Amino acid sequence: xxxxxxxxxxxxxxxxxxxxxxxxxxxxxxxxxxxxxxxxxxxxxxxxxxxxxxxxxxxxxxxxxxxxxxxxxxxxxxxxxxxxxxxxxxxxxxxxxxxxxxxxxxxxxxxxxxxxxxxxxxxxxxxxxxxxxxxxxxxxxxxxxxxxxxxxxxxxxxxxxxxxxxxxxxxxxxxxxxxxxxxxxxxxxxxxxxxxxxxx
Amino acid sequence: xxxxxxxxxxxxxxxxxxxxxxxxxxxxxxxxxxxxxxxxxxxxxxxxxxxxxxxxxxxxxxxxxxxxxxxxxxxxxxxxxxxxxxxxxxx
Numbered sequence: 001x002x003x004x005x006x007x008x009x010x011x012x013x014x015x016x017x018x019x020x021x022x023x024x025x026x027x028x029x030x031x032x033x034x035x036x037x038x039x040x041x042x043x044x045x046x047x048x049x050x051x052x053x054x055x056x057x058x059x060x061x062x063x064x065x066x067x068x069x070x071x072x073x074x075x076x077x078x079x080x081x082x083x084x085x086x087x088x089x090x091x092x093x094x095x096x097x098x099x100x101x102x103x104x105x106x107x108x109x110x111x112x113x114x115x116x117x118x119x120x121x122x123x124x125x126x127x128x129x130x131x132x133x134x135x136x137x138x139x140x141x142x143x144x145x146x147x148x149x150x151x152x153x154x155x156x157x158x159x160x161x162x163x164x165x166x167x168x169x170x171x172x173x174x175x176x177x178x179x180x181x182x183x184x185x186x187x188x189x190x191x192x193x194x195x196x197x198x199x200x
Numbered sequence: 201x202x203x204x205x206x207x208x209x210x211x212x213x214x215x216x217x218x219x220x221x222x223x224x225x226x227x228x229x230x231x232x233x234x235x236x237x238x239x240x241x242x243x244x245x246x247x248x249x250x251x252x253x254x255x256x257x258x259x260x261x262x263x264x265x266x267x268x269x270x271x272x273x274x275x276x277x278x279x280x281x282x283x284x285x286x287x288x289x290x291x
Contacts, residue, residue: 059219059237067222094265094274098227101220101234 011045011053023057026050066100159186201247210251211288212238217261217277218285225264225274228252260284 011022026034031047031054038045045053074093077084084092159165159182168181184191201209216234220226226234231252232243252275255261260281264274277285 055237056219060221063220063222067224070224090265091272094224095227095272097222097224098230098274101226101230 019057026054066097069100070097210255212240213251213255214260214277214281214285217275218282225276227274
């Protein structure tokens with residue numbers, strides 16, 4: 001059975017220019033913004049996959065910089081010490097590159113920053129979702145209240161036009177009796193259903 | 201190391217080498233350093249050398265510069281090694 005490709009591996013297999021563009025965009029934008037930008041461009045991925053990709057990309061970039069520094073150093077050495085053989089230069093280059101990759105890359109910091117950044121983005125996204133939910137709830141309550149007010153006024157007008165209802169309201173009955181009589185008038189079906197049970 | 205731990209350790213070595221897109225290899229201490237990303241803080245030199253030998257034997261990695269200085273050994277991932285990771289990732 002085939003497994004689904006890892007989301008970050010999909011990003012890693014994009015053409016180099018596209019990878020460069022994503023990394024460039026992510027430099028000045030949050031992960032959430034970059035994710036939104038990618039989705040608008042038809043590339044579906046997750047925040048975790050994007051974060052993984054950006055870490056990987058940054059690592060590759062650092063390796064390339066180390067390579068470039070090593071090559072520049074070797075060129076310099078070749079000029080200054082022409083007696084060095086290709087093998088010796090390769091050995092020096094190899095040692096330099098390996099050392100540079102350790103000295104330049106603060107991986108502990110790298111891992112910590114990546115985790116902290118991803119965590120902060122997730123917390124921010126959670127907060128935004130909570131705020132959206134609260135806003136929706138407040139808007140819903142506001143709409144419900146407006147609807148309730150409108151319906152109350154509509155009902156008042158409807159029943160004010162009803163002669164029988166007006167008579168009940170104007171009668172000298174107690175408030176409880178008025179309520180009961182109006183209830184019977186407005187919801188006769190409910191009273192009809194209740195009657196047989198009451199008659200028993 | 202249990203077999204499963206050994207498998208993960210070997211994978212971490214392969215991934216650390218795979219992260220390096222240059223023509224240069226990574227030495228022992230550089231590999232150990234880069235394995236941090238994959239959850240290994242300070243693997244012992246003995247463990248690392250044993251697993252490097254195994255991966256080399258399987259042709260998943262190769263020495264970058266052979267036979268110059270034993271103390272300056274460095275490794276790169278091979279095409280087979282990259283295929284191996286790709287299969288794990290995509291299948």
